[in-house]
Structures are given as C-alpha cells and as structure tokens.
Amino acid sequence: MAFDNLFSEIVFWALAVVTIGSAALVVHLRSIFRAALMLVVSFLGIAGIFAMVNAEFLAVVQVLVYGGGIAVLVIFAVMMTRDVDTGNRSTAVQPVALVMGVALLAALAYSIVQAEWALLPDSLPAPIATVFVETPTQLGRLLLSDYVLAFEVAGVLLLAAVIGALSLVRERRDA
Amino acid sequence: MTLQLLHFQILSAAIFCIGLYGVLARRSAVLVLMSIELMLNAVNLQLVAFGAYSGFGTSTGQVIAVFVITIAAAEVGLALAIVMRLFRSRGGVNLDEIDVMRG
Amino acid sequence: MGITARDLFLIAPELALTVGATVVVLSGLVSRQRQLTLVLALLGLAVTFAFAIALWDNVHANGAQSAFNDSLIVDKFALYIKFLVAGTAALVLIASSEYAERFRPYGSEFTGLVLFSAAGLMLLAAAADLITIYVSLELATLPVVALAAFVRTRIAPIEAGVKYLLLSAVSSAFLLYGFAFLYGASGTMQVVGGSSGAPTIAQALGEGSPDVPFGGLAIMAGAILATAGFGFKLSMVPFQMWTPDVYEGAPTPVGAFLATASKAAAFAVVLRLFYEALGGSSADWSTLFAALAAITMTIGNLVAIVQSNVKRLLGYSAIAHAGYLLIGVAAVTAHGQETQDAAGISSVLFYLAGYAAMTLAAFFAVIVLTQRSGDERIEAMAGMGKRAPLAALALAVALLGLTGIPPTVGFMGKLFLFNAAVNSGLVWLAVVGAVNSVVSAYYYVGIIRTMYLREPAGDASPVAAAFSGRLTLWITVAAILVLGFWPGGLLEVARTAASGLVS
Numbered sequence: 210m211a212f213d214n215l216f217s218e219i220v221f222w223a224l225a226v227v228t229i230g231s232a233a234l235v236v237h238l239r240s241i242f243r244a245a246l247m248l249v250v251s252f253l254g255i256a257g258i259f260a261m262v263n264a265e266f267l268a269v270v271q272v273l274v275y276g277g278g279i280a281v282l283v284i285f286a287v288m289m290t291r292d293v294d295t296g297n298r299s300t301a302v303q304p305v306a307l308v309m310g311v312a313l314l315a316a317l318a319y320s321i322v323q324a325e326w327a328l329l330p331d332s333l334p335a336p337i338a339t340v341f342v343e344t345p346t347q348l349g350r351l352l353l354s355d356y357v358l359a360f361e362v363a364g365v366l367l368l369a370a371v372i373g374a375l376s377l378v379r380e381r382r383d384a
Numbered sequence: 385m386t387l388q389l390l391h392f393q394i395l396s397a398a399i400f401c402i403g404l405y406g407v408l409a410r411r412s413a414v415l416v417l418m419s420i421e422l423m424l425n426a427v428n429l430q431l432v433a434f435g436a437y438s439g440f441g442t443s444t445g446q447v448i449a450v451f452v453i454t455i456a457a458a459e460v461g462l463a464l465a466i467v468m469r470l471f472r473s474r475g476g477v478n479l480d481e482i483d484v485m486r487g
Numbered sequence: 488m489g490i491t492a493r494d495l496f497l498i499a500p501e502l503a504l505t506v507g508a509t510v511v512v513l514s515g516l517v518s519r520q521r522q523l524t525l526v527l528a529l530l531g532l533a534v535t536f537a538f539a540i541a542l543w544d545n546v547h548a549n550g551a552q553s554a555f556n557d558s559l560i561v562d563k564f565a566l567y568i569k570f571l572v573a574g575t576a577a578l579v580l581i582a583s584s585e586y587a588e589r590f591r592p593y594g595s596e597f598t599g600l601v602l603f604s605a606a607g608l609m610l611l612a613a614a615a616d617l618i619t620i621y622v623s624l625e626l627a628t629l630p631v632v633a634l635a636a637f638v639r640t641r642i643a644p645i646e647a648g649v650k651y652l653l654l655s656a657v658s659s660a661f662l663l664y665g666f667a668f669l670y671g672a673s674g675t676m677q678v679v680g681g682s683s684g685a686p687t688i689a690q691a692l693g694e695g696s697p698d699v700p701f702g703g704l705a706i707m708a709g710a711i712l713a714t715a716g717f718g719f720k721l722s723m724v725p726f727q728m729w730t731p732d733v734y735e736g737a738p739t740p741v742g743a744f745l746a747t748a749s750k751a752a753a754f755a756v757v758l759r760l761f762y763e764a765l766g767g768s769s770a771d772w773s774t775l776f777a778a779l780a781a782i783t784m785t786i787g788n789l790v791a792i793v794q795s796n797v798k799r800l801l802g803y804s805a806i807a808h809a810g811y812l813l814i815g816v817a818a819v820t821a822h823g824q825e826t827q828d829a830a831g832i833s834s835v836l837f838y839l840a841g842y843a844a845m846t847l848a849a850f851f852a853v854i855v856l857t858q859r860s861g862d863e864r865i866e867a868m869a870g871m872g873k874r875a876p877l878a879a880l881a882l883a884v885a886l887l888g889l890t891g892i893p894p895t896v897g898f899m900g901k902l903f904l905f906n907a908a909v910n911s912g913l914v915w916l917a918v919v920g921a922v923n924s925v926v927s928a929y930y931y932v933g934i935i936r937t938m939y940l941r942e943p944a945g946d947a948s949p950v951a952a953a954f955s956g957r958l959t960l961w962i963t964v965a966a967i968l969v970l971g972f973w974p975g976g977l978l979e980v981a982r983t984a985a986s987g988l989v990s
Contacts, residue, residue: 420660423657434667466636466649
C-alpha cells in the first residue's frame with residue numbers, strides 16, 4: 210500500500226483540508242464553545258491521518274484520549290467561562306501574532322523543503338502490510354523494554370498530577 | 385504526484401503555526417490551552433509520519449506520541465483543577481482577565 | 488532487556504525520592520503535623536543524598552554508566568546536579584515549614600509535590616535520550632504548576648499557576664517539535680551513547696551516511712526549536728515573560744525552588760544536548776548563545792531597575808542571571824580544546840551552585856521579612872536592618888553576591904564565567920557581562936540602602952524569625968561567604984563533574 214494511488218491522495222487532501230480548516234476555526238471563531246467543538250473535529254482529522262500512516266493504534270488512542278477525554282475536559286472548562294458566546298477576544302498583539310505565525314510557517318516550510326530531500330524515499334516503503342499488523346506489538350515491546358524508564362516516569366508523573374489536581378480542588382476538611 | 389513525507393510535514397507545520405497564532409493572539413486562557421493542544425497534535429503528526437516513511441525505528445516516533453498524549457491529558461487535568469479553583473474563589477471564571485503574555 | 492538490579496541501583500536516588508514523596512503524601516492521611524511531614528521529607532532526601540554519594544564513588548571507580556537500555560547516564564556531571572537539586576529541595580522545605588502553615592490542610596501534599604518535582608529534575612540531569620528528557624522535564628514541571636497555585640485565599644497564585652501551566656505547555660510543544668526534527672534528521676533519540684552501542688545523534692550526524700535522510704537544515708531547525716523550548720525553562724529572552732509574574736504570584740518557597748533547582752537542571756540538559764549531541768555539527772551555536780546571553784542579561788537588568796516589588800525584582804534578577812549563565816554555555820559550545828571546554832562547563836556548574844546559595848538566601852530572607860505584613864514592596868523593607876537584623880543581613884549578603892562583589896561566591900562565579908568567555912575568544916561578551924554587573928548594582932544596592940538607611944514608615948516592631956527560617960538563613964549566608972573565600976574545593980568538584988561530560 211504505497212501512497213501512489215488516487216484514493217489515498219483524495220483521502221489525504223480531504224483530511225488535510227478538514228484538519229487545517231477546523232484548526233483555523235478554533236482560533237478564529239467568536240464563540241468559545243464552537244471553537245471547542247471545532248477542536249474535536251481537528252483531533253478527529255488527525256486521527257484519520259494517523260490511520261493513513263500505519264499508526265492505527267495511535268489513531269484509536271487519539272480518538273479516545275483527545276477526541277474523548279481531553280475534549281470533554283476542555284468543554285468542562287468552557288462551561289465555567291463567562292461570555293462563552295463572545296469570549297474569544299484578541300490580544301493587543303494579534304497582528305504581530307499573525308505575522309509571527311506566518312513567518313514561522315515560512316521558515317519551517319523552507320527548512321522542510323530544503324533539507325536534502327534527495328536521500329528520502331518518495332513514498333512509503335513497500336512491506337507496509339507487515340508493519341501494519343505488527344505496530345501495536347512493536348509499540349508495546351518498545352514501551353516495556355527500550356523506553357521502560359520513560360514509561361515508569363510517566364506513571365509517577367500521572368500520580369503527581371493527580372495529587373496536585375486533587376489538592377487544588379478539594380475543599381478544606383479542617384481549618 | 386504521489387504523497388510524500390513532505391506533505392505530512394507541511395501539514396504538521398501548518399497546524400503548529402495555527403496553534404502558535406492562537407497562543408499569541410487569544411486572550412482567553414481556555415482558548416490558549418486549546419491552541420496548545422493543536423501544537424502538540426502537530427508534533428505527533430510529524431513524529432508518526434517520520435515513522436511511516438523512514439526505514440529506521442518504525443515505532444519509535446509513535447512511542448513519543450504516546451507519551452505526548454499521556455502527558456497532555458495530565459496537563460489538561462491540572463488545568464481543569466485550576467479553572468475550578470478560580471470558579472470557586474470568584475463564583476465564575478473570567479480567565480480572559482489573565483493576560484498570559486503580559487510580562 | 489527488562490529492569491535489572493543494576494538499573495535500580497543506578498536510579499536509586501530518584502527512586503528513594505519518589506518513595507519519599509509518596510510516603511510524605513500518605514502520611515498526611517494519618518497525621519497533619521507539619522513536623523512529621525518535614526522529618527519524613529528530610530529523611531527521604533537524606534537517603535537520596537546517601538545513594539548519590541554511593542553512586543559518585545561507584546562512578547569514580549568504574550567510570551560513567553548507563554542504565555535502562557541507555558535511557559539514563561549516570562556520570563559525575565549528572566550527580567553534581569543531583570546533589571544541587573537535593574540540597575536545594577531540603578533547604579526550601581526547611582525554610583517553608585513555617586510558611587507551609589497557610590497550606591493547611593495540604594501541607595503534606597505541598598511537600599510531596601516538591602519532592603516529585605525534585606525527582607524529575609534529577610532524572611532530567613541524567614537523561615540520555617530525548618524521550619527521557621521530555622518525560623522527566625514534565626515530571627519536574629507539572630507539580631510546580633500545582634504548587635504555584637497552592638495558596639487558596641488569594642487570586643495571584645492561581646494566575647501564576649495558569650500562566651506557568653500554559654507557558655510551560657507551549658514550551659513543551661516547541662521542545663517536542665524540535666525533538667521531532669532532530670529525530671527525523673538523525674534517525675535516533677540517543678543523546679549519549681551507552682552500553683548497547685546504539686548510534687547517538689552526534690554519531691548519526693557525524694557519519695553523514697545515507698541512513699541519515701535529512702540534512703543540516705533540519706538539524707538547525709530542530710535545534711532552534713528546542714532552544715526556544717528550553718528558553719522558557721531557562722527564562723531566556725525572548726521567552727522570559729512568565730518569570731516575574733510567576734515569581735511574584737506563586738508562594739515564595741515555590742519561587743525559590745523554581746529559581747534554583749529548576750534552573751540548574753535545565754542548564755544541565757542544555758549543556759548535555761548542545762555539547763554532546765549537537766557539538767559536532769558545523770552550526771555556530773556559540774554565536775547564537777552569546778547573542779542570547781547578551782540580550783537576556785541586558786533586558787533582565789534594565790527592567791529590574793524600575794521594579795517596586797521585591798519578588799518581582801528577584802524574577803528579573805533571575806532573568807539577568809540566566810544571561811550570565813548563558814555566557815558559560817556560549818563559551819562551552821565554542822568548542823576549543825578539551826581543557827577549555829571542561830573549564831567552561833565547570834564554571835557554569837560552579838555558578839549554578841553559587842547562584843543557588845545566593846538566590847535561596849534572598850528568597851528565604853523575603854519569606855521572613857514579609858511573613859507578618861505580607862507586604863512585598865521594596866518600600867516596606869525600610870528599617871528592616873533594625874527590625875529583622877538576621878534576615879536583612881542575609882538579604883544584603885545575597886544581593887551583594889548577586890551583584891558580584893567580593894568576597895562572595897557571586898564574584899568568584901562571575902570571574903570563572905567571564906574567564907571562560909575570554910578563553911573562548913568571546914571577550915566582548917565578558918565585557919557586556921561586566922557592564923551588566925555594574926548596572927545591576929544600582930537596584931541591588933538600592934534595596935540594601937532602603938533596609939538600613941531608611942526609617943520604617945509605620946510599624947517598627949521587631950520581626951521574629953522561626954528557628955527553621957534562621958537556620959536556613961545561616962546556612963545559605965555561610966555558603967555564600969565560605970565559597971567566596973575558598974572557592975577551590977567546590978571548583979575542584981565542578982571540574983571533576985565537567986570532565987564527565989567532556990571525556
């Protein structure tokens with residue numbers, strides 16, 4: 210399944226347009242609530258692209274964690290915000306921000322395009338089918354062998370984050 | 385024209401920069417948080433695309449992406465805790481009064 | 488490929504600290520006595536320290552060792568930072584034991600989170616691949632977000648928490664994007680080589696083999712994005728804007744921890760990344776860091792002059808000092824001879840320790856001076872020379888040290904840094920640093936003058952300090968003066984630590 214057929218191209222461009230369009234709407238819409246919904250659309254678009262590039266496990270995680278968990282948390286936060294409908298105001302530096310964003314994009318695009326492309330394969334290497342099946346296995350093995358330290362540290366991090374969050378939100382039990 | 389790594393990378397760069405614009409240009413802290421999530425997603429996209437296109441360590445990029453997603457979830461959880469704190473102490477959040485970029 | 492006993496020994500300091508943090512948090516369920524919390528935390532830190540010393544001996548005998556499939560490198564450079572982080576955490580916890588009264592009933596959670604963050608910083612100093620760097624950086628950062636917002640009665644801490652959370656998340660995004668470029672360009676995550684012989688970034692780039700799909704430009708972009716990401720943690724201009732707000736809004740002990748331990752570990756990882764992984768590339772990192780150093784210290788010092796809040800002023804002072812430390816980074820990345828590099832690295836390590844002593848003394852003094860009134864304006868320091876002699880003396884010594892006046896450690900530290908710059912051909916940078924030190928004297932000495940020469944406006948009664956507060960003030964002041972008079976011992980240790988990175 211190299212990406213040389215028309216079908217995968219159509220899928221890619223469709224997903225790209227949806228993702229970029231919804232991302233742009235996230236930062237553009239006046240209503241914070243709608244912006245949050247657009248964020249979910251953008252997450253789902255990226256999940257689709259993950260599925261395209263042999264990361265089907267990550268695609269599922271993306272839908273569950275980002276499209277589900279994180280989006281719900283963000284919408285929770287939106288519900289506690291005043292002026293949901295018109296709250297998406299600009300800072301004083303908005304024009305500067307636009308210039309900076311475009312400039313960074315130009316710089317990144319330049320370095321991406323210029324960086325010795327001759328050495329790169331044009332499209333996906335052929336034996337994708339095997340990769341497709343083995344990726345989750347490989348991922349699990351890597352997590353518990355080569356990157357086991359990071360895996361454990363991430364566990365401690367989650368514990369610390371939970372302790373921090375709980376001690377912030379719980380009411381006083383005694384004075 | 386076949387799809388190349390280039391396409392995925394440019395897509396990733398575009399999302400990253402949209403996120404950066406949101407971080408700089410939006411007053412509401414919730415919106416800034418959403419923009420940051422966009423930036424992190426762009427990173428993941430780039431990492432996963434590398435894995436698919438290069439011969440080396442097909443899954444290593446995906447491993448980082450897993451960590452990024454995990455840690456992003458922890459970050460958003462903490463953010464919600466702070467928002468609730470603010471909600472209680474003020475009876476309503478106006479996070480937009482917290483001008484993040486004011487130095 | 489699993490975890491071996493050797494791995495566990497090499498990570499014992501962090502392990503002990505994590506266990507200590509968990510025990511401290513759990514102890515809060517049984518007893519809410521703050522003495523118990525403090526004793527348990529110090530016990531955990533003592534065990535951590537003991538393990539780190541054992542590791543130092545081990546590394547001394549057997550050389551640097553890698554653990555966890557080369558995720559971690561235990562060398563003297565990392566151990567030096569671990570000592571610094573553990574010592575800082577212990578002092579911060581002792582000094583805040585009185586202050587922590589206002590965190591009730593969550594004093595044990597406060598202490599536990601400080602320990603978790605310290606464990607993250609220790610791991611960061613020893614991280615040998617990009618994933619470990621990222622994950623331990625977040626372990627160090629996220630607890631601080633909660634800590635910054637810990638005081639519930641005022642709104643400023645919550646704002647500080649929001650700000651720190653959002654800006655550290657943005658910086659992580661930059662960092663990760665940079666790491667993605669580095670990974671794509673080199674095909675590996677490995678910063679430091681290890682026993683498995685997996686290729687490191689430096690090797691992958693050095694060989695220029697066809698296995699390396701992307702060229703120098705991608706490395707350049709990746710390094711610059713990563714620098715931007717680290718720039719937030721280092722309070723480097725133009726990513727410094729959160730620093731004064733967070734230092735001012737967060738509880739004072741949290742500011743102290745952030746200014747010292749966090750900064751030390753962040754500088755350690757920047758040195759490791761740019762010296763070991765990217766040192767071989769043709770790009771001129773030295774000029775980049777030299778320019779950043781000059782801009783950072785100049786802006787930090789100039790804006791500090793107009794500040795009226797002590798904690799905010801210390802925030803700008805922290806920015807200025809990030810600039811001085813960057814002088815050392817610029818000198819090291821100039822890549823002269825190995826002895827020069829070692830001298831540059833050791834000057835940064837020495838200054839990190841000295842800076843920690845001075846900044847801790849300043850913050851601890853501010854804790855004592857503002858304990859009763861809560862008034863953090865510089866005005867409110869008037870007459871403190873009489874009202875709180877010890878705290879005022881400590882603040883004065885710390886500020887003189889931060890200015891760089893002999894015989895304090897600040898003078899010696901700056902001397903070594905400027906010397907390293909001159910040896911690397913960055914004479915202009917040393918001159919800029921010296922001029923900046925003179926400028927900084929204006930606002931540092933201004934506070935001292937206010938404390939000793941001006942009469943208090945209203946309340947003139949003495950300000951008492953608790954025993955814990957007095958103890959930490961004495962320790963830090965002694966460190967500033969002793970290291971100023973006899974810098975040789977610490978410098979020797981720093982040299983040994985630096986040689987771990989160079990060889």
